[in-house]
Amino acid sequence: MRLDLYDRLSGLLPEENIIKNEDMSRHTTFRVGGPADYFVKIDNSGSLNEVLTLFREMGLKMQEDYYVLGNGSNLLVADSGYRGVIVSLCGEFAECEIESPCIIRAGAAALNVAVANLARDNSLTGVEFAHGIPGSIGGALVMNAGAYGGEMKQVVKSVTAIDEEGQEVVLSSDELEFGYRTSIFKKKKYVITGCLIELNNGDKAEIERVMNELKEKRISKQPLEYPSAGSTFKRPEGYFAGKLIEDAGLRGYTVGGAQVSEKHCGFVVNKGGAKADDVYRLIADVQNKVFEASGVKLSPEVILLGDFDA
Template sequence: MNEYIQRCEALIQELPHDAVRQNEPIYKHTYTQMGGLADLFITPTTYDDTQRVLKFAHRNNIPVTLLGNGSNVIVKDGGIRGITLCLKHLNNIEITDTQVVAQTGATIIGASREALAESLTGLEFACGIPGTVGGAFYMNAGAYGGQIADVLERVLVLTEEGDFLTLGKDEFEFDYRKSVFSKKQYIALEGTMTLEKGDVVQIKQKMDELTIARETKQPLEYPSCGSVFKRPPGMFAGKLIQESGLQGTRIGGAEVSKKHAGFIVNVDGSTASDYMNLVRHVQEKVNETFGVMLETEVITIGEDLKDPVND
């Protein structure tokens, strides 16, 4: 039996049976359809169970990795050691007046649609972002001129030690694809977003326009982690990659999209190693051509696959 599974036997007994999976294939939970096994894949349904997991892990020095819906992440082929915590069942969304209170396992697309139903404007930019509310907070997600920093008011989190804490907007430390949640490894549980009353027809029209733009320009027909690279100041990563002659370049089953150069797609059973090798190749080529080192936006987690001969 795996070391971490053995060490977590007491925790496993405390949680609902269907909340814990052992040696779970992570490729089933990522948009790239890649990734090795997670020792323990835990999907709590309450804040108390989530706290129980974190407190146990902290007391017993067991690593915890948070996974949303796997839309902006590469999980390495060797999988994830310890506990992988997925909050997909904490997905309730409630609206009161102009405030949207969303649990972080809900999708940000779902939150934008709930806002539309209540004639609230301010989340239209999120109508095509394929991530969770928690992932949107973590990365200060944005698109088409809007970002989470524009609307988020407060967030209930759990610290690494398993303590509840409520943060206000002056504590989020938002930057381009960065936040306090990533810096301090907080587990966000729910957030309150303040929007404005608007015209439902205009809101829907804007969301429809953004959806069409996304479907037209992005390679949604293949598994991918979305936009791989951050936008360099005053430039566009996709344009630099395209002008470096990299579209269509393949390593293994991973390919620089022919439709949008900012995406790397899984066209033929790509491994995480294929994907990451292609990411590095793109970075090297763009740097060689333009003197710009592209920084990745996608998050990489897990371990490399060990060589059984040399292990």
Template sequence: MRSGLSEELFRIISDKSIIENEDLSRHTTFRIGGPADYFVRINSAAELSSLLKLFSELEMEFFKDFYVIGNGSNLLVSDKGFRGVIVTLGGEFSDVRLLDDTHIFAGAAAFNSAVANLARDNSLTGFEFAHGIPGTIGGALIMNAGAYGGEMKQVVKKIRVMESDGSEVEFSCEEAEFGYRTSMFKNRPCVILGAQIELSKGDKGDIENTMNDLMSRRREKQPLEFPSAGSTFKRPEGNFAGKLIEEAGLRGYKVGDAQVSEKHCGFVVNKGKATSEDVDKLIRDVQEKVFENSGVKLDPEVIRLGEF
């Protein structure tokens, strides 16, 4: 670690907000991952600004020396952990509030389900698709999360971020360069603070029925009973990853305790004690065998963090 980092961290951040050698399996939906040197919870923009300025002074790099996570729902963390600082947001970043008749502000640490619930309670339609996506607004923006025909770029109006020098900047939806499971924020050295979401007036009963229907479909088709990172692969153009994996004879295929779900082949699940190496090898095996069978190269949607 950088010389002086420990002392400086404890100087600018409350002791209660810093954990040393924190097991990252506690912070990912895969329930996999070794320890981070430091796990820091930030509760205000002022704290985050001080932290980013410190990292800049110590010449620490985004993604390499420190990394920001939300619910850890799209992460595969190395068994060796992360040699650096993992930052997570809470406090004021969990804020969700109605701005006017059709706009909601959602902090980066707010869960997608909380935003969907507030929208429903105020008869606002357009965010139902995200109700069952197990992550935070920050992660959803970075990945342009979507499901059942909806995605973030359809509802986001403005995104507020903090740059590496601690300054705050706002981007429009168009400037965010949203694409299929990506955005400019995926590789930009900044931290998403929150977003303004634009919805439409609807019928509260219809909205609730849609949310319930989508959740029912998730429970029926997805392996929610096991830890996973959600859909493991991006949808190939004109096809479906799960279909190609099944056609390659890989339903139920296992490496250690990592398994291609028998319920939905597009998911890799942790059957109990899977390691990141198990999952990583399984992903590579699936890519190889699907390519041999169909000529299609599957791209992982899951982000690898740490040394593999």
């Protein structure tokens, strides 16, 4: 990382918004990961544009040299940390509001639960599924997050982002290339800033009933008492990842402080004191053992950041 980066960032942002050697275990739901060289908080679109312009001028590349963090709910940062800049959107990017009847405008850093609650409070239905999905809207858009039969694809009207040349673009739902746990943002290195979510009028009591029902399902079936990144593996076509893992005899399988959840085999959890390398090695072991047992290759949903041993 270039030595003059801090000085140039401090010319654009308040110094308290630029943190050196920030421990990433504080910013991921796995609660593991080493320090990032710089952790930068950006709370408005003007500052974001200036910082991204600086990165382009310095030849910094997304993911390799800087990473835009959501809620850290799908991220595994190496124990050695990240030799780059973590960009954390906050302030105006964390806001969500009713744009017009049946339309919610949500910033990329708005939490999924906040958007679902706003919809409920305004008797809007369609996004109940997102109430229990950890993370932010930006991350949910990248992954086309979903649960219990709902997914972002069903409710997103458009997404606003900044492209690789620094231009603001608005992508309609037809342009987002949503698929199972994927979107156009898996291919394009765009910085998502927000979206419009289109819902339907509904009954507030019924919306709340559905949300409570889904909450109870999560509590009863998922290991919410331990740090994790939610479902660790994508669902292979024709199979369920958790069932394949259980059938391979891996319920409770442990590497260091990381464990295949005894409650739900689709979750890798931090039972206490886990290192990022424990999680990484456990994921690799599960992939190998499931393939040996069933011939199915599991693909992780988790994004890796930093250097992991091969």
